[in-house]
Amino acid sequence: MMNDKDAEAFWKQIDRLQKETTMDINKLREQLIIDEGVKYEVYNDHLGYPTFGIGHLITQADEEYGKPVGTTVTQERVNAVFDKDVGIYISEAKKVFPNLNELPEEAQQVIINMTFNMGAPRLSKFKKFIAGVNAGDWNTAAVEMMDSRWAKQVGNRAVRLRDRIQALA
Numbered sequence: 001m002m003n004d005k006d007a008e009a010f011w012k013q014i015d016r017l018q019k020e021t022t023m024d025i026n027k028l029r030e031q032l033i034i035d036e037g038v039k040y041e042v043y044n045d046h047l048g049y050p051t052f053g054i055g056h057l058i059t060q061a062d063e064e065y066g067k068p069v070g071t072t073v074t075q076e077r078v079n080a081v082f083d084k085d086v087g088i089y090i091s092e093a094k095k096v097f098p099n100l101n102e103l104p105e106e107a108q109q110v111i112i113n114m115t116f117n118m119g120a121p122r123l124s125k126f127k128k129f130i131a132g133v134n135a136g137d138w139n140t141a142a143v144e145m146m147d148s149r150w151a152k153q154v155g156n157r158a159v160r161l162r163d164r165i166q167a168l169a
Helices: 004-020 025-036 075-096 105-123 127-135 138-146 149-154 156-166
Strands: 039-044 050-053
Touching: 025 075, 025 105, 025 156, 050 075, 075 105, 105 149, 105 156, 127 138, 138 156, 149 156
Parallel strands: none
Antiparallel strands: 039 050
16 A cells, blocks of 8 residues: 555656646647648758658668658658657757646647757747746747747748747737
């Protein structure tokens, strides 16, 4: 039989795991397809790096490494790589937002989208955005998203993400 302290720790763990698994990954996938696009072949991104799927940069660990531009990639492979990438970007987002799992799902999705786009090191520089999110001040967070070079670079993506954050206010 568990003592009260063990029982409390157990239920906290269950609560944490439930929060970690409540994000709708399919919704995130749909949003990232809008923002990143999806290609079922190897192509060079805007910086000339070999890429496929939903913005997946090919690394030496990928079976597509070294394959020529135009090489077909199956939908199953794109989905498998996306699922792996999402896990990585969730972990990266948690470096900036250790409380990520406690945020509203919409905020989690926007933060992971931003992390997917720019990486955690660049996102971590959005100090006033981070402070707004952590305070639950969604209007400030939305304003601060747009006060950046990133917003100018990604245009409509930033506007869509801002609107989703502002809707939480």
